[in-house]
Structures are given as structure tokens and as C-alpha cells.
Amino acid sequence: MREHWMKYQVKDIIEGLFDGPHATPAPSDEGPVFFGVKNLTEDGRLDLKEIRHIAEADFPRWTKRVLPQNDDIVFTYEASLHRYGLLKDDLRCCLGRRMALLRLDKSIVDPQFLLYYFLSSEWKQTVEQSIIVGATVSRIPISDVPSFELSLPTLEEQTRIAKVLADIDAKIDLNNRINAELEAMAKLLYDYWFVQFDFPFDFAQDKPNAHGQPYKSSGGKMVYNERLKREIPEGWEDVCLGDLGDFKNGINYDPSEEGDTRARIINVRDISSSSIFISNKGLDEIWLKGNDVKKYLVENKSIIIARSGIPGATRLIADYKENTIYCGFIICFRVSKIDLKNILFYQLKNVEKAMSNQSGGTIMKNVNQGTLRDIKLALPNKEQFHIIQNFNDVLNPMFAKMNLVQKENQQLIELRDWLLPILMNGQVKVR
Numbered sequence: 248m249r250e251h252w253m254k255y256q257v258k259d260i261i262e263g264l265f266d267g268p269h270a271t272p273a274p275s276d277e278g279p280v281f282f283g284v285k286n287l288t289e290d291g292r293l294d295l296k297e298i299r300h301i302a303e304a305d306f307p308r309w310t311k312r313v314l315p316q317n318d319d320i321v322f323t324y325e326a327s328l329h330r331y332g333l334l335k336d337d338l339r340c341c342l343g344r345r346m347a348l349l350r351l352d353k354s355i356v357d358p359q360f361l362l363y364y365f366l367s368s369e370w371k372q373t374v375e376q377s378i379i380v381g382a383t384v385s386r387i388p389i390s391d392v393p394s395f396e397l398s399l400p401t402l403e404e405q406t407r408i409a410k411v412l413a414d415i416d417a418k419i420d421l422n423n424r425i426n427a428e429l430e431a432m433a434k435l436l437y438d439y440w441f442v443q444f445d446f447p448f449d450f451a452q453d454k455p456n457a458h459g460q461p462y463k464s465s466g467g468k469m470v471y472n473e474r475l476k477r478e479i480p481e482g483w484e485d486v487c488l489g490d491l492g493d494f495k496n497g498i499n500y501d502p503s504e505e506g507d508t509r510a511r512i513i514n515v516r517d518i519s520s521s522s523i524f525i526s527n528k529g530l531d532e533i534w535l536k537g538n539d540v541k542k543y544l545v546e547n548k549s550i551i552i553a554r555s556g557i558p559g560a561t562r563l564i565a566d567y568k569e570n571t572i573y574c575g576f577i578i579c580f581r582v583s584k585i586d587l588k589n590i591l592f593y594q595l596k597n598v599e600k601a602m603s604n605q606s607g608g609t610i611m612k613n614v615n616q617g618t619l620r621d622i623k624l625a626l627p628n629k630e631q632f633h634i635i636q637n638f639n640d641v642l643n644p645m646f647a648k649m650n651l652v653q654k655e656n657q658q659l660i661e662l663r664d665w666l667l668p669i670l671m672n673g674q675v676k677v678r
Contacts, residue, residue: 249673252400255355258393263350265313266324266389267342272309275302282315283343284323287330290660291366292416293338301341309341313348318358320349320365325386328378331365333358347389360405363412364397367671373397400673407677408670415663422652422659429645430522436641437593441625444469444480446634455627455634472625479625489620491591492582496616498535498543499575506535510570513545513577515553522596523649524551524562530571543572543579550580550592554614561595563588565650578616586635587626589642594624 257264272281280286281299288294301309315321315334323330325345334340342348351358364370377391399405440446445461448454455462462480463469469478474485488494500512511530518524545551545564553560554576573579580595582588598619627634669675 249398249400252398252673254396254398256393257349257395257397260352260356260361260397260399261349261393262352263313264347264389264392265342265350266347267344268309268312269344271344272301272305275300275305278302279306280338280340281309281343282321282338282340282346284327284330284345286343287321287323287332289330291331291333291362293332293334295338299343306341313342313350315340315342315348316350318351318353320351320358320362322347322349322365324389324392326384328385328387329371329374331362333362347392355402356399357402357405357409359409359413360399363409363667364399364671366667368668369671370397404677411670411677412663412666415659415666419656419659419663422656426649426652429649433522433642433645434593434596436638437590440634440638441590441593442597447637455631455637457637457640475623475625480627482628482631483625484628485623486626487620488580488591488594488622488624491584491587492548492580494616494619495543495579495581497573497575497577497579498539500533500535502531502533504534506533506537506539508537508540508570509534510540510572513551513571513573515574515576518551518553518560518562522561522563522592523565523646523653524567535572540570540572545571545573545579546581548582548585548588550582550588550595552578552580552595552614552619554578560614561592563592563646565646578614578619580619586632586639589639589646590626590635594622595619598622 278300280295281301283299285297286294315338317335317337319334321332321334321342323345324347327345351361373395374387377387377395378385379388400408439461444463444467446455447457447459448462448465448467449456449459450465450467468481470481471477472479472485479485498512509532512533513524513530517530545567547564549564551562551564551573580591582591666675670677
């Protein structure tokens with residue numbers, strides 16, 4: 248099927264190969280992007296959620312070798328290998344350490360196609376033949392890259408193949424933006440109702456009402472709470488998280504041990520960027536004793552908190568399969584009343600943000616059950632409990648939509664990953 252594909256070396260399809268400086272500039276609060284390894288994902292996407300800036304005054308020096316431009320392919324050549332990305336949207340940046348760039352001859356190769364080719368197993372095998380394993384990190388000699396071999400169809404066919412895969416990725420990106428907007432709306436609603444205390448209230452009837460006026464900013468009565476050291480709405484109570492559910496560390500297990508029950512286990516690496524954890528695919532499967540599985544099952548009332556390792560460590564359990572448990576680097580909070588799950592989730596998200604800021608990064612450090620149990624918050628009393636129910640009436644459809652969108656993305660990713668190898672080895676033609 249690939250007999251019409253032509254063999255090339257990398258040097259035949261590029262106008263230039265450049266690596267980044269072997270140093271790091273002084274940090275800056277604003278300016279162009281200092282494009283580093285963390286700005287590339289394993290599936291070929293640019294990740295600009297966390298960026299390091301370089302000062303304008305330093306930018307000419309750091310782009311002396313090359314000024315990155317649209318349709319350049321950037322890649323890692325040391326430590327975190329097999330990461331590639333296609334520059335677009337006129338991103339103003341310079342190459343960081345351990346980063347290199349290919350400027351392509353677009354009369355021979357379609358940049359989007361080449362990105363997908365670089366993600367294929369065929370290319371990975373080509374690269375791995377030149378990897379040098381060092382004492383600290385592995386690397387690819389930049390001088391070897393021009394001689395790497397690859398096979399390409401005609402430019403027309405490259406463009407057709409690239410479009411099939413790019414359309415799938417575009418839908419995934421659109422879904423991610425939809426969920427990001429929904430998450431932002433949900434967080435804003437929580438802040439209005441339970442941080443600023445502007446939940447809707449019917450002052451004529453002297454009771455909460457979903458169509459009422461914002462409580463505090465409309466003159467609702469506030470009283471000072473000594474334990475919380477702030478004013479809260481009249482009739483609200485201060486409570487500790489430990490009074491509203493149970494915290495439990497996950498299981499520490501030995502994969503070599505044998506048991507009688509198979510279980511899927513959520514590790515920190517399995518937690519996605521979404522606030523909702525629904526991924527049941529790709530989880531490690533282990534065998535444990537049945538009683539151990541029962542102790543660590545996630546359920547509809549579960550909120551999982553990663554103790555370290557990733558930014559944004561708190562997740563709602565929205566969808567899961569039978570016998571799904573969680574590892575020892577995760578704390579599970581089982582809420583006593585399902586109606587409280589949403590508000591307690593966002594309370595924990597606020598704590599996560601505060602603790603991350605204190606630790607000088609985006610990772611929750613030194614999180615333990617005692618710290619979480621003692622967290623205090625204000626909640627409506629029994630007479631005003633329908634404030635929480637009104638909140639859930641708004642949030643639950645939003646979470647349901649996010650759940651569906653995330654499931655669709657899982658299916659799209661599976662489709663793309665299935666198509667990628669058969670398109671790149673010529674098994675299938677795109678007409």
C-alpha cells in the first residue's frame with residue numbers, strides 16, 4: 248500500500264534545524280514565551296496553561312539562532328523525548344532548553360501531516376535507534392536528526408490525511424473549550440453564592456428564592472462569626488469538613504501480590520485536567536483481596552484529592568465502573584449527604600488554590616486528613632437548606648453536560664489513535 252510513498256531523509260524536507268540555547272534567561276512577569284518541554288504534550292499539542300516569560304530586552308539575544316514562526320515543528324531532544332508540536336497563531340516565543348525546531352520545506356511536506364507522522368510508532372522506532380542513555384537523562388544527538396529516514400506520500404495525499412486527523416483534534420479542542428467555559432461558570436456561581444454570599448433571596452417573603460435578589464449586596468443581614476473570623480449571613484452555621492463526611496487515604500499495594508478480586512486503580516497520573524474524573528480507560532488493573540477492594544471503592548459521593556504530583560488536584564467522581572479504587576497518593580472524601588457534594592467540592596478547590604500559593608507552586612503539598620478535617624466553612628442551616636438545593640439545580644445539568652463532552656472526547660481520542668497508525672503505514676487511503 249505504501250509503494251508510491253517516497254523515502255527521504257530529514258535534511259531533504261527542511262530548510263533548517265535549530266536548537267535552543269543551553270541556558271535559561273532571567274524570569275519575567277510578562278513578555279514573549281520561553282517555550283519549554285512542559286509546553287508540549289505527549290499527543291502533539293501545545294500546552295500554554297503554564298508559561299514562562301522572557302523580557303523584551305532579552306528576546307533578541309535568545310532568538311539570535313532562530314525566531315520561531317508558524318508551521319515550524321518544535322520537539323524535545325533530551326530528557327522527555329518523543330514530544331512534538333506545531334507552532335501556530337503567531338505565537339511569539341523563543342526556544343527553551345532541550346528544545347529544537349525544524350523549519351520545513353512546504354513544497355515537499357505538509358507541516359500538519361509531519362506532526363502526525365512524528366507521533367507514529369514508525370517514527371518513534373527511528374528515533375529510538377539514536378537515543379543515547381546518559382547517567383542522568385537520555386538524549387538524541389541533534390547532529391543525527393538530518394540523517395533520520397522517513398517515507399512520505401504525495402503532498403496532496405499528505406494534506407488529505409492531515410485533515411482527517413486535524414478535524415478530530417479540532418473537535419477535541421472545541422470540547423475542551425466548552426468544558427472550560429462550563430467549569431468557569433460553575434466556579435463563578437459558587438463564588439457568588441458561598442464566598443460573596445450573594446445567593447438569590449426573596450426579601451418580601453424573607454426566604455431564599457432562585458429568582459430573588461443577591462443577598463449581601465441587596466442589604467441582607469450579616470453577622471460576625473468568631474470561628475470563621477468573618478461575617479456570614481444570619482442563620483448560617485460554621486462547620487468543619489470532618490463533620491460532613493469521611494476522609495480516607497488510598498491503598499498502598501504491591502503489584503506483584505495476588506488476590507481473588509480484580510480492581511481498576513486510579514493513580515495520580517490518571518487524573519485529567521477536568522474537574523470531573525470519568526476516565527475508566529487505561530487504568531492499571533490489579534488483583535487484591537475482596538475486603539481490601541471494598542475498603543477503597545469510589546462511589547457517587549466521592550471527591551478525590553491528590554496529595555501531590557499534579558496541578559488542580561481535586562476531582563469529583565462523576566462516572567466510574569465496578570471495582571474502581573484509588574491509590575495511596577490520593578485522599579478520598581466521602582460526603583455524608585449527596586446534596587453537599589458540589590459545594591464541598593468547590594470548598595476543597597479553594598483550599599487547594601490557597602495551599603498551592605503558600606507552597607509557591609501549583610501542587611498541593613503536605614496535605615493530610617487532619618488538615619482537611621479541620622477546614623471550616625459557612626453553610627445554611629436546616630431552614631435555609633434549599634439554598635444548596637437551588638445551587639445544585641443549576642450546577643448538576645452543567646456537570647452532566649461536562650460529563651457527556653468528556654466521554655465524547657475519550658471516544659474521539661480512541662478514534663484518532665486507531666486511525667493514526669493505519670494512515671501512516673498506508674493501509675488506508677484518503678480520497
